[in-house]
Amino acid sequence: MQSAQLTEEQNAILRSRPTVEDRNVSDHAYTPAENVMSIAESAEAQPAIRLRGLVKRFGSLTAVDGLDLEVPYGTCVGLLGPNGAGKSTTMKALTAQVIPDEGELEVLGYQLPEDSKQARAAMGVVPQLDNLDVALTVEQNLLVFAHLYRVPAGERKAAIERALQIANLLDRRTSKVDQLSGGMRRRLLIARALLHQPRLLLLDEPTVGLDPQVRQELWALIDLLRSQGVSILMSTHYIEEAERLCDTVTIMSHGKAVAVGPPQSLIREHAGPDALEVYGPPLRLRELEELARQRGWRTRRTGTSIAILQSNGDTADLDGERRVTNLEDVFVLLTGEEIE
Amino acid sequence: MITTSRRLHRLEGAALRGVMVREIVNFSSFWRSSTFSSTVDPTIYLLAFGFGFGALVSRVAGYRYIDFVGTGVVATTVLFSGAFPAMYGTFVKYTFQHTYDAILAAPVDTEELVTGEALWVGARTGVYGCVPMLVAMVFGLSPSWGMLLVPGIAALAGFGWACFGILIAAKANKIESFSYWQSGLLTPMFLVAGTFFPLTKLPNWAQVLGNVNPLFHCVQLVRHVVFGTESVADLGHLAFLLIFAFISWRLAIRFMERKLIL
Numbered sequence: 001m002q003s004a005q006l007t008e009e010q011n012a013i014l015r016s017r018p019t020v021e022d023r024n025v026s027d028h029a030y031t032p033a034e035n036v037m038s039i040a041e042s043a044e045a046q047p048a049i050r051l052r053g054l055v056k057r058f059g060s061l062t063a064v065d066g067l068d069l070e071v072p073y074g075t076c077v078g079l080l081g082p083n084g085a086g087k088s089t090t091m092k093a094l095t096a097q098v099i100p101d102e103g104e105l106e107v108l109g110y111q112l113p114e115d116s117k118q119a120r121a122a123m124g125v126v127p128q129l130d131n132l133d134v135a136l137t138v139e140q141n142l143l144v145f146a147h148l149y150r151v152p153a154g155e156r157k158a159a160i161e162r163a164l165q166i167a168n169l170l171d172r173r174t175s176k177v178d179q180l181s182g183g184m185r186r187r188l189l190i191a192r193a194l195l196h197q198p199r200l201l202l203l204d205e206p207t208v209g210l211d212p213q214v215r216q217e218l219w220a221l222i223d224l225l226r227s228q229g230v231s232i233l234m235s236t237h238y239i240e241e242a243e244r245l246c247d248t249v250t251i252m253s254h255g256k257a258v259a260v261g262p263p264q265s266l267i268r269e270h271a272g273p274d275a276l277e278v279y280g281p282p283l284r285l286r287e288l289e290e291l292a293r294q295r296g297w298r299t300r301r302t303g304t305s306i307a308i309l310q311s312n313g314d315t316a317d318l319d320g321e322r323r324v325t326n327l328e329d330v331f332v333l334l335t336g337e338e339i340e
Numbered sequence: 341m342i343t344t345s346r347r348l349h350r351l352e353g354a355a356l357r358g359v360m361v362r363e364i365v366n367f368s369s370f371w372r373s374s375t376f377s378s379t380v381d382p383t384i385y386l387l388a389f390g391f392g393f394g395a396l397v398s399r400v401a402g403y404r405y406i407d408f409v410g411t412g413v414v415a416t417t418v419l420f421s422g423a424f425p426a427m428y429g430t431f432v433k434y435t436f437q438h439t440y441d442a443i444l445a446a447p448v449d450t451e452e453l454v455t456g457e458a459l460w461v462g463a464r465t466g467v468y469g470c471v472p473m474l475v476a477m478v479f480g481l482s483p484s485w486g487m488l489l490v491p492g493i494a495a496l497a498g499f500g501w502a503c504f505g506i507l508i509a510a511k512a513n514k515i516e517s518f519s520y521w522q523s524g525l526l527t528p529m530f531l532v533a534g535t536f537f538p539l540t541k542l543p544n545w546a547q548v549l550g551n552v553n554p555l556f557h558c559v560q561l562v563r564h565v566v567f568g569t570e571s572v573a574d575l576g577h578l579a580f581l582l583i584f585a586f587i588s589w590r591l592a593i594r595f596m597e598r599k600l601i602l
Contacts, residue, residue, distance in 0.1 A: 148358035
């Protein structure tokens, strides 16, 4: 259903993308370390990203506090947490723009920060902050990054065309970036990160600040990339985004991983099958919270209502709306914080 | 577990080219304004001083005054086309455009980033540096073979000043702090470089300051090659420019690393 939102051209170009299996070294002659692919493939059993005990302090603030994280090849992993949880610091550590104080980092088989340049040559990064060259056209932006990602001269033109098709920007190639909409700019950022056909894509809050409709369009694109075998690590504070796109989710709070697993099993395990959402005046909600406490249920205040969780269906005596539980419930239960 | 990988080297050609291509493509969108200011500024200085002072003093240090200024103004161009674009460019790219985030996420290190950008500014300065000389030729400066060395001298000095500009930007947390550098250091340097008047008539302390001013050494070199009066002393001027460029380059890299890599 999601891929219906992509154009025919996008689908065609993504389908024609080589899968992990039929790529070989010569396909990637332009990766600067010619052995990038062979290393990565011989290490297929290794994850695309492995972090062990990552710690990063900024003065007295500990931004990341002993984080473990794995992204197996071909999967999409979500880093979920509120602002300030340490997601962006973690993402920056993966491109060696943040040097950790402690811990081990391995990306595509390379140790960081020592060998980060090879790792960067084989991965694509979509930043949270738009850093396109606004005075340049769409095509010029891609040309510059084809050079920075060392796509060889003979393949540059084809790489740019492919990127334009993926991003559905073929008819905007001569537009200056400052004439593009927010959604187009974000698509261009993704296209830019795919010029060198990376095996790993880092997406830092890929849909932050976009309209719901544009967001869905990007989800379809990301989902399709994953189905083509690209490993993806995505940080997000949108619960729905993580639920829809990620194979596994690491929930972060105060620099630590508080839960790891596939979204559905995290929900089953922590929030139970369903929640009862009860609306009422503040006094009634306080009474309910007290009742829930006595009966050993967990509750979550959401503005004008409270959600009763982990009740095992014993709520027949209460009036409310039954709804399926979601990752947001899990998050609040585990961290005691609301996510947005 | 992977130990067989070939480490990518420092200062790789591919990375430097990538950084310079970005600069060149961007330059294609603003070359007119940049060329305008880099050409018109020194020309105005040349005409104002050449005719203004030229009416009062006909010869200075053995040269026709217009020839003296025509060669000296190369130093102004080096400062205007080297240090200033590097200062403001670096600041804007870091603070407003987040360009360095994008470049450092590609296989480019800070050392390559700084070097590539400074090389490009240096190359540009090599070209712009010739403009005042060409204008002076219109007003009677005689052509000479030594003039062919001027682009090289301007490019070397331009590279050094570009690195200096980058290191100022790396140290600045807000654009207002550029004022201190500009008024406190760059403007005095630009005046006490032997551009408009020779240092020899200045008080001793000013002469000493002039001698540690890279612009002064640039002016001396340019004048000597243009008028064919080179001497062994020019090797000293050249060495000074090389050392200035090298130190600024390494410091620019170090300060940018501190700023960009957390």
